[in-house]
Amino acid sequence: SQELEQSPQSLIVQEGKNLTINCTSSKTLYGLYWYKQKYGEGLIFLMMLQKGGEEKSHEKITAKLDEKKQQSSLHITASQPSHAGIYLCGAVFQDSNYQLIWGAGTKLIIKP
Amino acid sequence: DGGITQSPKYLFRKEGQNVTLSCEQNLNHDAMYWYRQDPGQGLRLIYYSQIVNDFQKGDIAEGYSVSREKKESFPLTVTSAQKNPTAFYLCASSISLWNEQFFGPGTRLTVL
Numbered sequence: 261s262q263e264l265e266q267s268p269q270s271l272i273v274q275e276g277k278n279l280t281i282n283c284t285s286s287k288t289l290y291g292l293y294w295y296k297q298k299y300g301e302g303l304i305f306l307m308m309l310q311k312g313g314e315e316k317s318h319e320k321i322t323a324k325l326d327e328k329k330q331q332s333s334l335h336i337t338a339s340q341p342s343h344a345g346i347y348l349c350g351a352v353f354q355d356s357n358y359q360l361i362w363g364a365g366t367k368l369i370i371k372p
Numbered sequence: 373d374g375g376i377t378q379s380p381k382y383l384f385r386k387e388g389q390n391v392t393l394s395c396e397q398n399l400n401h402d403a404m405y406w407y408r409q410d411p412g413q414g415l416r417l418i419y420y421s422q423i424v425n426d427f428q429k430g431d432i433a434e435g436y437s438v439s440r441e442k443k444e445s446f447p448l449t450v451t452s453a454q455k456n457p458t459a460f461y462l463c464a465s466s467i468s469l470w471n472e473q474f475f476g477p478g479t480r481l482t483v484l
Binding site for chain 1: 417
């Protein structure tokens, strides 16, 4: 969706290195979801952010929503092979009847 | 175990045939959704249902139909009117509309 841009499109990272994925909107977000997808499978919920400046962590994954609520970043520390997959952000905009709009995804490959 | 199931995982059909994809959930969720995912693109909403016996068109409803006769079930029919039906189809459910969505494993439909 042009309303929601994810970058980079793909990422190859050496195992053990840190990485960041971004999700940027041209409009103010009501809420932002991060999901992970293994190729050919369903999506697994990671985190949901709603407040400006909010930050949440789960194991080695941290997601943050900026103060203006127009950009979110997903940071993985000390990447492992299990982190490989496609990361998708989904945003709720107040003027879209609260429907979830999805980014195109970031494909993450972890090199051993 | 509570969850959401889709069947079959792979489906092949000849052009011009209608095909129905199954989606069942035992999470007692009111809302259910159907998405289509194409390579390099985010999820696109086909139909959604807020409650039993009610459903609404999403962004790409043309060539698709749904029913919601039971809370647990939300089958999707891909009709012969859908011009490019080959895709990965994902079903999801949430406790109420646009809350955190739980996804099924997906059905990959190939039309020959």
